[in-house]
Amino acid sequence: xxxxxxxxxxxxxxxxxxxxxxxxxxxxxxxxxxxxxxxxxxxxxxxxxxxxxxxxxxxxxxxxxxxxxxxxxxxxxxxxxxxxxxxxxxxxxxxxxxxxxxxxxxxxxxxxxxxxxxxxxxxxxxxxxxxxxxxxxxxxxxxxxxxxxxxxxxxxx
Numbered sequence: 001x002x003x004x005x006x007x008x009x010x011x012x013x014x015x016x017x018x019x020x021x022x023x024x025x026x027x028x029x030x031x032x033x034x035x036x037x038x039x040x041x042x043x044x045x046x047x048x049x050x051x052x053x054x055x056x057x058x059x060x061x062x063x064x065x066x067x068x069x070x071x072x073x074x075x076x077x078x079x080x081x082x083x084x085x086x087x088x089x090x091x092x093x094x095x096x097x098x099x100x101x102x103x104x105x106x107x108x109x110x111x112x113x114x115x116x117x118x119x120x121x122x123x124x125x126x127x128x129x130x131x132x133x134x135x136x137x138x139x140x141x142x143x144x145x146x147x148x149x150x151x152x153x154x155x156x157x
Contacts, residue, residue, distance in 0.1 A: 008040040008094070010120040014111050014141070015045045017078045020126030024156040025082050028124040031154075032086075032093050040094040042118055043082050045075040046110050047101040068101075075099045108144030116150050124154045 013028045015021045025043065032039040047068070079097040086095050100110045115123050127142045146153045 009035050009037045010040045010042060010118055010122075012042045012044060012111070012115045012118065012120040012123045013082070014123070014125045014145070015043050015075075015078050015082060016126070017045075017074060018126055018128060020128060020156060022078075022126070024124045024126040024154075025085070027154065027156050028122075029082075029086055029089055029093075031122070031124075033089055033091050038092060038094070040096065041086060042114075042120065043079050043095070043097040044111055044114055045079060045097075045099050046107045047071050047075060047099065048107055072099060106141075106144065108141045108148070111141070111145060112148050112150075120151055122152050122154060123149055124156065127155045127157050 009032075011028045011032060013021075013025045015025060028041060032041055076099070079099070083095055083097065086093055098114065100114070102110055105113075111123070111125075123145060125142050125145055127140075142153075142155050146155065
């Protein structure tokens with residue numbers, strides 16, 4: 001482990017713009033403020049290309065570009081709002097943000113892989129609250145992260 005990694009307590013926040021992901025970010029910020037060590041908050045947004053009708057996008061590459069650009073704009077807005085919230089709270093918190101898009105990997109895989117690369121100490125995610133058949137059918141990003149993450153995971157409802 002490098003000396004840089006050992007000097008920070010790193011918290012990764014998964015942001016998708018939902019109310020629960022914003023609540024999760026607020027929890028992560030509160031945890032960061034209460035740490036005695038230096039804290040690095042890392043916000044990650046994953047653009048789910050499968051929800052943008054990828055099959056049509058591949059067949060006609062210009063189709064869906066406008067939707068993708070709109071999603072990127074929204075993601076930048078969410079991350080900008082989180083950064084403003086951190087700045088309002090003050091204290092010495094380092095902030096980094098990333099927007100990922102990869103049609104070959106699941107959202108949870110992208111988040112977990114990035115958490116491992118950054119050697120984070122905690123992942124904070126929101127739970128959308130899908131239950132029963134809908135959850136079974138769609139899967140659950142939070143559930144996958146809990147199952148496969150290398151570090152503790154806090155799920156905020």
